[in-house]
Amino acid sequence: MSYKPDEVMLINYLYGELTDEEKKAVEDYLKKNPEAAKEVHGLNDTRSIISAYEDKEVIPPAALTQGDLESRVTSNGRGWKTIMAIAASLSLILLVGFLTGFNATYNKKGLTIGFNQDQKKDDSSITLDQIEKLLDENMKRNLAEQRNELTSFQRAFQNNYSVMMEQQKNQLAASINKQFEVDKGKLGEYARSLELKNAELVNQYFENSGLEQQAYVKNLLVDFTSYLEEQRVQDRDFYLNRLIDLKLSSDLKQQETEQMLASIIKSVNNIPQEETTQNF
Amino acid sequence: MYAETILDIAMNHSDSLITQAKAGDSRAQGKLVNLWYKRIYNYALRYFSDHDEAMDVAQRTFITFHEKIWQLKDSEGFKAWLYRIASNHCHEAVRKMNSASQHFSVDQKASDVKAEATAVFFNPDKQFQRSELNDILQLALKTLNEEQREVVIMKEYEGLKFKEIADVLSVSENTVKSRLYYGLSHLRKVLVAKNITTEILQS
Numbered sequence: 001m002s003y004k005p006d007e008v009m010l011i012n013y014l015y016g017e018l019t020d021e022e023k024k025a026v027e028d029y030l031k032k033n034p035e036a037a038k039e040v041h042g043l044n045d046t047r048s049i050i051s052a053y054e055d056k057e058v059i060p061p062a063a064l065t066q067g068d069l070e071s072r073v074t075s076n077g078r079g080w081k082t083i084m085a086i087a088a089s090l091s092l093i094l095l096v097g098f099l100t101g102f103n104a105t106y107n108k109k110g111l112t113i114g115f116n117q118d119q120k121k122d123d124s125s126i127t128l129d130q131i132e133k134l135l136d137e138n139m140k141r142n143l144a145e146q147r148n149e150l151t152s153f154q155r156a157f158q159n160n161y162s163v164m165m166e167q168q169k170n171q172l173a174a175s176i177n178k179q180f181e182v183d184k185g186k187l188g189e190y191a192r193s194l195e196l197k198n199a200e201l202v203n204q205y206f207e208n209s210g211l212e213q214q215a216y217v218k219n220l221l222v223d224f225t226s227y228l229e230e231q232r233v234q235d236r237d238f239y240l241n242r243l244i245d246l247k248l249s250s251d252l253k254q255q256e257t258e259q260m261l262a263s264i265i266k267s268v269n270n271i272p273q274e275e276t277t278q279n280f
Numbered sequence: 281m282y283a284e285t286i287l288d289i290a291m292n293h294s295d296s297l298i299t300q301a302k303a304g305d306s307r308a309q310g311k312l313v314n315l316w317y318k319r320i321y322n323y324a325l326r327y328f329s330d331h332d333e334a335m336d337v338a339q340r341t342f343i344t345f346h347e348k349i350w351q352l353k354d355s356e357g358f359k360a361w362l363y364r365i366a367s368n369h370c371h372e373a374v375r376k377m378n379s380a381s382q383h384f385s386v387d388q389k390a391s392d393v394k395a396e397a398t399a400v401f402f403n404p405d406k407q408f409q410r411s412e413l414n415d416i417l418q419l420a421l422k423t424l425n426e427e428q429r430e431v432v433i434m435k436e437y438e439g440l441k442f443k444e445i446a447d448v449l450s451v452s453e454n455t456v457k458s459r460l461y462y463g464l465s466h467l468r469k470v471l472v473a474k475n476i477t478t479e480i481l482q483s
Contacts, residue, residue, distance in 0.1 A: 049476055
């Protein structure tokens with residue numbers, strides 16, 4: 001009988017919840033059944049793909065994290081009960097009032113409360129319209145008074161503000177002027193001290209500069225004198241050497257000339273007598 | 281598939297916090313809400329694909345949490361207990377939706393979602409965008425029936441163990457695994473139809 005793992009076994013295989021023996025049996029089956037192997041492989045891929053569905057960030061409501069929810073839930077319940085109790089009491093009072101013919105009137109004469117009485121139509125009693133009218137008039141009057149108060153307050157404020165601003169402006173101007181005078185004197189002194197200091201610095205500069213220039217020119221002249229002296233010595237040596245050379249050369253020429261003359265004389269002396277005579 | 285973060289570690293090692301919360305310590309309760317609110321919100325968001333509905337379920341879950349934390353038997357079962365509350369609120373919300381509109385039955389809604397889901401194709405030529413993939417996966421999840429969807433979300437996104445899911449849903453572990461198998465198979469078909477493969481995502 002051939003082994004075929006059911007879906008539970010395949011899930012156990014996918015999630016690594018099989019014993020070694022069971023795992024080997026499933027793997028052997030998958031080797032023999034490529035279709036089943038493809039299915040299992042596909043399920044594994046599906047797990048991998050759906051894991052890409054990311055969580056969304058969310059902040060829990062403060063009411064849930066403060067931890068006193070239970071007490072508030074309970075107190076809310078009590079509050080509801082209280083409201084219901086008040087509502088029931090009011091309903092009961094109204095019902096009793098209706099049954100007993102309770103009547104309450106408020107007019108210029110005062111407050112009138114009675115039971116089982118026919119309400120007299122009193123001319124002096126105030127109707128709802130009159131109350132509304134009175135209220136309306138009162139509100140208008142109050143509003144007008146408030147508006148007047150506000151206007152007068154604004155006016156007073158504006159006046160005070162203007163006066164205050166003017167005073168401050170004057171004070172500021174006086175203060176600036178005073179300060180300016182003080183500063184002016186100080187500035188003059190400072191400028192004079194600067195002027196003196198500058199003049200001193202300029203003099204010092206020229207003085208230093210003159211001395212430096214003087215030393216420089218002096219050095220320059222000394223250098224030039226030394227140069228001229230050296231040049232003169234060199235020229236003298238040069239001409240002396242040239243004169244020596246010239247003397248040596250003229251001595252040599254003289255010797256050569258003398259030798260030549262001696263040679264000529266010797267040659268002339270060696271010529272025979274007859275030749276000399278014949279020729280003449 | 282489920283990568284554990286520092287927040288997850290904090291959530292899974294908060295026994296003393298749970299004990300304090302059970303004893304009525306409001307600060308501990310507040311801290312637990314801070315730790316778990318995001319998880320429950322995202323669970324509901326994947327369940328409904330709707331932010332408002334998810335916020336509503338998350339808030340209801342933590343109101344119930346505040347009211348009933350003292351009833352929790354042991355700290356170890358806190359995670360399953362919390363997800364059970366969230367799951368119950370999700371089911372309740374679905375029931376309300378169904379009863380609120382006679383013309384908007386679950387089947388019709390499911391068929392609409394399928395139409396919506398198949399209308400959106402993943403275009404591999406287009407530059408890949410994470411939000412686009414999120415939208416497609418959200419729609420793909422919506423095509424699952426509720427039983428499969430909640431099991432897939434609890435296992436793949438919330439990292440619950442099979443036993444924990446079984447406890448939350450009050451079913452056997454084999455039922456959970458079976459629902460997960462068919463849920464993943466269905467999702468595979470939807471994703472293949474949308475031309476989404478691991479190769480394309482990796483490229």
